[in-house]
Amino acid sequence: MLEPAKRHARELARPVFYAEFASDTAAVDAARRLVERGHGVLDAFTPRPVAALEELVAPERSTLNRSVFVGGLIGACTGLGIEWACNAWDYPLNVGGRPPFALPAYIPITFEAMVLFASLTAFFGFLHRAGLPWLAHPAFEVPGFERASNDRFFLLVERAGANDEELQALLVELGALSVSGTPARETPRRDPDAVAVTPNTEPAE
Amino acid sequence: MIETPVLVGAPSDAELTLALTRSVWQPPRKAWLALLGLSGLFALGLFALIAYTFSEGVGLWGNNIPVAWAFAIINFVWWIGIGHAGTFISAVLLLLEQSWRTSINRFAEAMTLFAVVQAGIFPLIHLGRPWFAYWLVPYPATMELWPNFKSALPWDAAAVSTYFTVSLLFWYLGLIPDLAVVRDAAPGIWRRRIYGVFALGWRGSARHLRHYRIAYGMLAGLATPLVLSVHSVVSSDFAITILPGWHSTLFPPYFVAGAIFSGFAMVTTLMVPIRRLFGLEHVITTRHLDNVAKFTLLTGLIVDFSYLCEFYIAWYSGEAPEYYTFFHAFITGPNAGIFWTAMVCNVLVPQLYWFSAVRRHPIATLCVAILVNVGMWSERFFLIVISLEREYSVSAWRAYSPTWVDWGIFAGTLGFFLFLFLLFIKYVPFVPVSEVKELARELAEEGHA
Amino acid sequence: MADQLLQIRRRRSQEDELTRRRFLELVSASAALASGCSPDRPEKILPYTENPRDVTPGVSTYYATSLLIDGFATGLVATTREGRPVKIEGNPAHPASLGATNVWHQASVLELYDPDRGRAVSKRGLPATWDALDAFLARPVTGQGEKLRLLLEPTSSPLVHALVSAVKQRFPASKVTFYAPTPGQVPGAAARALFGATLAPRWDLSHADVVVALDADFLATPHDLRPARDFATRRRVRASDGAMNRLYVVEPSVSVTGSLADVRLARPARRVQLLAAALLAALDKRPDASNGALTRLAGALDDDERRFVAALVKDLASRAPGATLVLAGERQPAEVHVLAYALNVALGNLGATLSFSEQAVPETAGDQDLPALAREMHAGAVDALLVLGGNPAYDAPADLGWTRALQAVPVSLFAGLYANETARAATWYAPLAHPFETWGDGRAQDGTWSLVQPLIRSLHGARSVTELLAIVAGAPRTGDYARLRSAFGAPRGEVRRLDESGAERLEHTDPAVESAWERLLARGFDESTAFPRQVPEPRPAAVTDALTRLAARDAGSGLELDFLRSPTVHDGRFANLSWLLELPAPIVKLCWDNAFFMSPATAARLGIPAVERSEPHPVVEVSHESRSVRGPVVVLDGHADDTVSVWLGYGRDGDERLAKGVGFDAYRLRTNDAPSFASGASVKLRPERYPLAFTQLEERQHERALALTTTLAAYRAHPDFTAEHKRPLPSILPEYRFEGPAWAMSIDLTICSGCSACVVACQAENNVLVVGKEQVRNGRVMHWLRVDSYRVGSAKSARFVHQPMMCQHCGDAPCEYVCPVNATVHSPDGLNEMVYNRCVGTRFCSNNCPYKVRRFNWFDWSVHERANQGSVELQRNPEVSVRERGVMEKCTYCVQRIRAAEIRARIERREIRAGEVTSACAQACPTQAIRFGSLTHGATAMVEWRAEPRSYYALHETGARPRTMYLARVDNPNPELT
CATH class of the missing domain: 3.40.50.740 (Rossmann fold)
Structure with a gap:
């Protein structure tokens, strides 16, 4: 697993096209066709989850669940460990005649610590893997990208090793409402060139 | 019989976006402003009374010996109970793939959070020396003293803070895509920026969704046992004691059922006015009312069964103090009226939910839900207070009556809760937009098939 | 005029402040006093860099002194800290104390520091000087x-x-x-009539197998603790086949003595004479005794009284001569005492359980x-x-x-x-100076001459009665010390010397006299001065006279009004002492008020509505001879019918700020010819209600194993009746090994009279603050030790079992494991410790305490309650912290005493000895019903008691494994009357 920052840097280092589609079916069809033709579909941006697109762009399973398991385990050990250390090891006291290490009484906190650590792992593990927060992602500079959260479906198509004009034409042919692109660049952020290389074209429908 | 749909019509994505985020941009209504002002005043009153209590002492309340715990703990348990339905709806129903949850889970989660905020106030302010509340936390102090983890109160502290944290994470994780929706739909640059910060840069990436789905599912999976554990732990505040009326192994499931019962009642209490006010009858349909009512009925029956068990065991045990608490103190004791209120509201009233006409009628179900809320508050009152009023040492028997400060603080938390909730429904998309879109899509596909 | 008033006000407010400087002044002065100088002359103020003699900072010093109540002296030992008296204990060697104290002795130290005490001479309400007063006193009148x-x-x-x-x-x-x-004592006229000399009776309760108390509350004699101790020694049944005395009580209200009775007959005080006459008629067989008056009196009995008398006569007759005792109370007229003496004569008790001596208070x-x-x-x-x-x-x-x-x-x-x-x-x-500020003397009931030693220099420059009298008498103003000293030794050998601190001392040139005086000071009394016991010869004619007078007198009819000395504020003299105002009265558990008491039947007859104790009580207007007083009614089980009793001493209207407005003044109903009880009162219900503060609201036990009771016969048949309440309980918990002494307490409910001396003793020792009436009503009383009184027997002839209830120091303490911050934990020697500094105030421990003995500081009582403020703060025990608001507190088994003994033992390189440590409650207890010590110390009473069959743990089934063990109350009822 690559470090997310590096991975994103590499992702951004490639020249890409953002192709906008009107519906999930159009986007899925286009993505399939692009993949068949050997073009790399790096990502898809959709207003709601589209299972078929996810399968295309990220077929591998997330490893987040494993991290959560480990986080939970660490949490449980931490919880029980603190209880043991405080009450049975560092300062054992006779409290109501109960044994210093009273395991049944220590279960609730062990459980709570497990859930807490696991949950924090799940949440921050997700943010880490998704590279969030990233408030100034170049995608936001793509014209019309705000509709990606509303009713448009964007595909992120790799331009490397392909003719830009051909690919663009192909995307339009596959039903893209617009195709925007970013050139390859060294520093991914704050690039003044991150503008559309082609004007938006209205679909021919 | 044709099932009422969980979504009325086949709205497009754009329509849904508009419908579900419109309220954020519209100028506030007068009614909302008035309510916000009123609840804000109550919240201010709450803080004033807390300051008063801090400066004078908890003697301002009606508590005494033997009734060392009263309103603060009743309110704590009540609010925590209400805080159960949100996460239950979100997590358990998600795991059970109940599609109808989608329309109501967001505000139910918010309700949870705000209820837990209210609940969290009480253990703090009920302390004799609240400025030392942090002593419940294991931190390396110069005195090298540690908390006692055999007590249920550190469990409580751990459970409630974990519950709050996990609920917050779960709520926020679910909210991220919708914050992105609002960000993208926001009319001005500042709103874009503010919502943009909270949206963390979400862009609906399929790569993210892959992790997102796991994270959300994981949190749901963790929250589910957590929901069950929190009220079990809260019930341990009573169950680990030796006090007749408290000392009961039945308490954890009994309390969990009661919590979800009251939580669902509160969901109804909030849901009915909201769908009316915001015109969301097509998103929060009578199907939702119906299902929530069914859950209320089910958990209510579990609560009723617990009452039966408790009374049966008190009789069967042959223990004089136990028997006295149940068959004398509860029934005819100093605050027996509260006991009977609880019985009517928790046992009799929910039986109306056997009739589908009641379940589907917004006003009827609202009335039942409010009575259940009253009933569950009364239940906590009689369990906590009456048991203490009539415990082992007969010479120490004494009745409890709350003071105006007690009532004021309770009313203050109601106001504070409403205040937070009003802010939430105005400024946060309280129906999950992307999830409803997904649901709409699924329903459309089902329709085609 | 206005300026003058302003000045007065300013001066008063300055006086109100007992400043640090003034305090140090007093302390050093009183320390100098301890070495015996006269307080009249100005002394040098001593800085603490040069320690005054006998004062070590941080170490208590003890002085023997005495306190006069009803004019009789009780020997006490005062604990002083850095020159300030903080605690009063009984003088174990003194015959009227035997080491015990009552509530008034305990509260006397609070009285010393009472900020409301008079501070300056005044004339017609304006400030005046002692010189002006002296001038008046030196010549108050002309002529003879x-x-x-x-x-x-x-x-x-x-x-x-x-x-x-x-x-x-x-x-x-x-x-x-x-x-x-x-x-304060039985009328001497009775002895004068019967024996020809004004004598005081001397009872020997330790040899009486049957005690008949005719309206006599002898277990609560304010100035003599010996009767209670003697009664207890005969009462305590040691083994299941042991013997115990039997107590018959006839009384109008429910007294401490009555609550312990085996046979209790609740009757108006005016009927006591009839019962005495009936007893005499049955027991005195001499021909001249059976005159017409006697039969007339004895014939007026009702059925219950007749049954009572018949059974009692049979019981008395079956006993050996001299093994019984008939007592009549000081409230009863002289004639009844004549009958009581005659009864004792008839029973052969004269010279055995009853003898006489000169009156100590003539x-x-x-x-x-x-x-x-x-x-x-x-x-x-x-x-x-x-x-x-x-x-x-x-x-x-x-x-x-x-x-x-x-x-x-x-x-x-x-x-x-x-x-x-x-x-x-x-x-x-x-x-007037407080007894702890002056030299003085007094006699105990038996005549023992006891010294009153000052413990501190007069706080407000006040003087003693004797100093004032001396001026009137024109005697030389030598001071009380010199007068006392002169009364002791030959005056002619005295010299004044300077001691090392520069203060003057009065010394005797004869070293033998000097050392005898020093011994007397150290001991506090001279036992050789006790009056000799006399067994005078009775004159039978006096009995006939008394009977004739009684028969001739109209006994009265209608509602009887009984004026009782308050069990807490006495006749009103202690009405400004917050400890006593807040002390729940024995049995009734009422504090901060007095009330009219009556039986349920009488209340019903008078149309008084029944209310719970927590509710506001109905108010009545009681009228007697054209005077009337309004007050709340308390219906009391076991009270005599047709009788209304009321405590005197309330409704004060002087400068005492706390006493003002507390209760109502019943003296306004009392006339000269009927000072103790009067017939013909009328009661009218008023529309208003009045809230009263009770510390106990429920008098039945509701089948809880709290205060167990049995009868002697049942105890003999089933000695193991408490086995269920001390059997080993199954437990999954580990067995803790405790180190060192194992502190524990044993309390015998059979001899606990409920007098509540322990409650005030605990309050004085442990800085327990008062909370005021409203907070008592709220259930926030702070007493670490309470005495629970549960009713035994029917409501009509109710008796009460008293259970001192304090922290039981449970081995598996339920309070401990629920504390989230380890603020209450177990010490290695088995104490349940409360760590105030660690407490955050969750109150969880209180909820889980089955004995409900934990107390919570709902407010900062020292700020919230005026009664805790001002100079009373000087009384606080420096060994015990005053608790902050928001923390829990409870009985510590007087841990400060335990730790002090540990330190002493360690310095002396030894173990703590048996009997070296006792708790304040055990020390004060007049009957020694509370015993404290270590289980490891073997053959002490505390340990031996636990082996008795009737020992048990309260609420044993909760599994708390308390350290305190109770011994069940055994009653010895007359089988013919059950």
Whole structure:
């Protein structure tokens, strides 16, 4: 697993096209066709989850669940460990005649610590893997990208090793409402060139 | 019989976006402003009374010996109970793939959070020396003293803070895509920026969704046992004691059922006015009312069964103090009226939910839900207070009556809760937009098939 | 005028502040006093860099002294810290104390520091000087003193009596009156009639198998703790086949003694004479005894009384001669005492359980009684009246018109601890010194001469009665010490010397006299001065006389009104002491108020609605002889029918700020001819209600194993009846090994009289703050030790079992494991420790305490409650922290005493000895019902008691494994009356 920052840097280092589609079916069809033709579909941006697109762009399973398991385990050990250390090891006291290490009484906190650590792992593990927060992602500079959260479906198509004009034409042919692109660049952020290389074209429908 | 749909019509994505985020941009209504002002005043009153209590002492309340715990703990348990339905709806129903949850889970989660905020106030302010509340936390102090983890109160502290944290994470994780929706739909640059910060840069990436789905599912999976554990732990505040009326192994499931019962009642209490006010009858349909009512009925029956068990065991045990608490103190004791209120509201009233006409009628179900809320508050009152009023040492028997400060603080938390909730429904998309879109899509596909 | 008033006010407010400087002044001065100098001369203030002799900072010093109550001395030991008295204990060697104390002894140290005490001389309400007063006292009247009258409280003090004689020498025509509102001893007239001499009875309760108490609350005698101790030794049944005495009580209300009775007959006080006569008729077989008067009196009995008398006579007759004792209370008229003496004579008790001795407080000392004095005053025959102590303007019989009489006297002086009602009516007011501030003396009931030693220099520059008397007598102003010293040794050998601190000392040139004096000071009393016991010869004719008089007198009918000394504020003299105001009265558990008590049947007959104790109580207007008083009604199980009893001493209206407005003044109903009980009262229900503060609201036990009771017969048949309440309980918990001594307590409920001395002792020892009436009503009383009283038997002849209930120091303490911050944990020696500094105040421990003995600081009581403020703070025990608001507190088994003993033992490189440590409650207990010690110390009473079959743990089934063990209450009822 690559470090997310590096991975994103590499992702951004490639020249890409953002192709906008009107519906999930159009986007899925286009993505399939692009993949068949050997073009790399790096990502898809959709207003709601589209299972078929996810399968295309990220077929591998997330490893987040494993991290959560480990986080939970660490949490449980931490919880029980603190209880043991405080009450049975560092300062054992006779409290109501109960044994210093009273395991049944220590279960609730062990459980709570497990859930807490696991949950924090799940949440921050997700943010880490998704590279969030990233408030100034170049995608936001793509014209019309705000509709990606509303009713448009964007595909992120790799331009490397392909003719830009051909690919663009192909995307339009596959039903893209617009195709925007970013050139390859060294520093991914704050690039003044991150503008559309082609004007938006209205679909021919 | 044709099932009422969980979504009325086949709205497009754009329509849904508009419908579900419109309220954020519209100028506030007068009614909302008035309510916000009123609840804000109550919240201010709450803080004033807390300051008063801090400066004078908890003697301002009606508590005494033997009734060392009263309103603060009743309110704590009540609010925590209400805080159960949100996460239950979100997590358990998600795991059970109940599609109808989608329309109501967001505000139910918010309700949870705000209820837990209210609940969290009480253990703090009920302390004799609240400025030392942090002593419940294991931190390396110069005195090298540690908390006692055999007590249920550190469990409580751990459970409630974990519950709050996990609920917050779960709520926020679910909210991220919708914050992105609002960000993208926001009319001005500042709103874009503010919502943009909270949206963390979400862009609906399929790569993210892959992790997102796991994270959300994981949190749901963790929250589910957590929901069950929190009220079990809260019930341990009573169950680990030796006090007749408290000392009961039945308490954890009994309390969990009661919590979800009251939580669902509160969901109804909030849901009915909201769908009316915001015109969301097509998103929060009578199907939702119906299902929530069914859950209320089910958990209510579990609560009723617990009452039966408790009374049966008190009789069967042959223990004089136990028997006295149940068959004398509860029934005819100093605050027996509260006991009977609880019985009517928790046992009799929910039986109306056997009739589908009641379940589907917004006003009827609202009335039942409010009575259940009253009933569950009364239940906590009689369990906590009456048991203490009539415990082992007969010479120490004494009745409890709350003071105006007690009532004021309770009313203050109601106001504070409403205040937070009003802010939430105005400024946060309280129906999950992307999830409803997904649901709409699924329903459309089902329709085609 | 306005300027003058302003000045007065300013001066008062300055005086109110007991500043640090002033305190240090007092402390060093009193330390110097301890070495025996006269307080009259100004002493040098000593800085603490040069320690005063006998004072080590941080170490307690103990002084033997005495306190006079009802004029009788009780020997005490005062604990002082850095020159400040903080705690009073009984003097174990003193015959009237035997080491025990009662509530008043315990509270006396609070009285010393009472901020409401009078501080300055005043004349007609304006400030005056001692010099001006001295000038008046030196010459109060002209001539032989025809128009000079003195009014004093009855006292046993030889010093006072000597000075009164000196006054009489200077003013031969003056007259002296001794007056106390409530009788302090049985009337000497009875002995005078029967034996020809004014004698006081001496009871030997330790040899009486049957005790018959006729309206006699002998277990709560304010000044003598011996009867309770003697009774307890005969009462305590040691083994299941052991013997115990049997107590019969006839009384109108429910007294401490009555609550312990085996057979209790609740009857109006006026019927006691009938019962005494009936007993005499049945027991005295001599022909002259069976005269017409006797049969007439005995014939007036009702069925219950007849049954009672028959059974009692049979019981008495079956006992050996001299093995019984019949007591009549001091409230009863002399004739009844004659009958009681005659009964004892008939039973052969004279010379056995009953003997006589000279009266320690001589009844015959005065020239005239109060009514005669009042008549003279009304008639203008008094020019100067000196009232030295007491409070006649408040407590004189209502029909004497005392206040009007006082107005007819041109010049009057009131000297008292407080500027009370009498001070307001008098011309002059002089503050009196507290007994702990002066030298003085007194006699115990048995005559033992006891010294009153000052423990601190007078806080407000006040003087003693003897100093004032000396001025009137024109005696040289040598000071009380010199007078006392002179009374002890030959005056001619005295010299004044300077001791090392520069203070003057009075010393004797004869070293033998000097060392004897030092011994006396150290011991506090001289046992050789006890009056010899006499067994006088009775004159049977006196019995006939008494019977004739009784038969001739109208016993009265209708509703009886009983005036009772308050079990907490006595006759009103202690009404400003917050500990006593907040002390739940024995049995009734009422505090901060008095009330009219009556039986349920009488209340029903009078149409008084029944209410719960927590509810506001109905108010009635009780009228007697054209006077009426309003007050709340408390219906009391076991109270006699047709009787309303009321505590005196409330409704005060002097300068005492706490006492003001507490309760109502029942003296206003009391007339001279019926000072203790009167017939013909009427009761009218009023529409208003009045809230009362009770600390216990429920008098039944509801089948809980709290205070177990049995009868002697049942105990003999089933000695193991408590086995269920001490059997080993199954437990999954580990067995803890405790180190060192294992502190524990054993409490015998059979001999606990419920007198509540332990409650005040605990309060004094442990800085337990008072909370006020409202907070008591709220259930926030702070007493670490409470005495629970549960009803035994039917409501009609109710008796009560008393259970001192404090922290039980449970082995598996339920309070401990629920504390989230380890603020209450177990010490290695088995104490349940409360760590105030660690407490955050969750109150979880209180919820889980089955004994409900934990107390919570709902407020900062030292700020919230005025009664805790001001100079009373000087009383606080420096070994015990005053608890902050928000923390839990409870009985510690007096851990400060345990730790002090540990330190002592460690310094001396030894183990703590058996009996070295005792708790404040155990130390105070008059019957020694509470025993404290270590389980490892073997053969102490505390350990041995636990092996008795009737021992048990309260609420054993909760599994708390308490350290405190109770011994079940055993009653010895007459089988014929059950």
